[in-house]
Amino acid sequence: MLSQGQLNVFFSKSIDFFTKQKFQLSEQGQQERELTTLQVGPALERLTQTLMLNQLIVRYDGHLAARPLIKFGMTFLPDAQVTLNMQKIMAIEVKIIRELDPSGSLSKALGQTLMYKALGFECALGLIFDLRTERHHSLSETLSSLGDKNRTKFILFS
Numbered sequence: 212m213l214s215q216g217q218l219n220v221f222f223s224k225s226i227d228f229f230t231k232q233k234f235q236l237s238e239q240g241q242q243e244r245e246l247t248t249l250q251v252g253p254a255l256e257r258l259t260q261t262l263m264l265n266q267l268i269v270r271y272d273g274h275l276a277a278r279p280l281i282k283f284g285m286t287f288l289p290d291a292q293v294t295l296n297m298q299k300i301m302a303i304e305v306k307i308i309r310e311l312d313p314s315g316s317l318s319k320a321l322g323q324t325l326m327y328k329a330l331g332f333e334c335a336l337g338l339i340f341d342l343r344t345e346r347h348h349s350l351s352e353t354l355s356s357l358g359d360k361n362r363t364k365f366i367l368f369s
Contacts, residue, residue, distance in 0.1 A: 212298050213333070221262065222334040222362045225301065228258045229338060229366055236307070236340055236368075243305045247290045248273030251305050251338060255291050268294045271303075280330045289327055301334040302327035308341045324363065334362040341369040 213221065234250050252271030259267045270277045271291035278294075280287040289302035304327065306320035317339065324337035339354065341347075346369045354365035 213295060213300060218300070218333045218362065221264070221300065222364075224262060225258060225334070225336060226364050226366070228261075229254070229336065234340070234368060236342060241307060241342075243290060243307055244272050246307065246340070247271050247305050251303065252291050255293065255303065259293065266295060267300060270294070280327070282330055287323065287326055287330060289323075289332075292332070299332040301336060302332040304335070304337045306337065306339050308339060308343060310343055313341075313343060321357065321365070324365065328361060328363050335364075337363075337365040339365060339367050341367060 232250075232254055234246065236246065248271065252269065252274055255271065256269050256274075259265070259269055268275065269291070270293075277289050277292050280289075290305040291303040293300040302324075304320055304324045306316055306323075308316045308320075320337050320339050324335045328335035337354075341350065351367045351369075354367050357363075357365060
């Protein structure tokens with residue numbers, strides 16, 4: 212089991228690591244599942260190897276299936292997750308924002324990320340990819356103000 216101090220270090224290093232990642236997205240047709248399978252999940256595995264935390268179990272689409280959280284008669288399924296035995300270390304939500312219904316996608320990303328934390332994950336990370344043609348830089352500031360509390364963070368890629 213990771214201590215609170217170890218969790219803080221893991222979360223901080225995760226934020227640094229993912230903030231520096233250069234993900235390749237096509238403007239059209241890219242799906243969250245494909246992005247998770249081919250890029251986010253393998254990046255998460257590299258992170259745990261870099262930190263020499265090989266005892267951590269990384270789960271994501273196309274690898275070990277993520278374990279669902281069932282609560283309130285609903286199923287919540289992180290796009291990627293890290294566990295250690297029964298300790299739920301980190302859940303990652305991957306969301307692509309497109310021209311069609313950007314507010315719905317953003318709201319869903321925020322809600323899912325916050326729910327993973329509320330449902331017992333020690334850390335929750337929302338990776339939000341804004342593929343709209345018009346970028347709004349203040350979105351990053353807004354997302355920053357929502358995260359960093361209780362080991363929850365949103366990272367915007369645009």
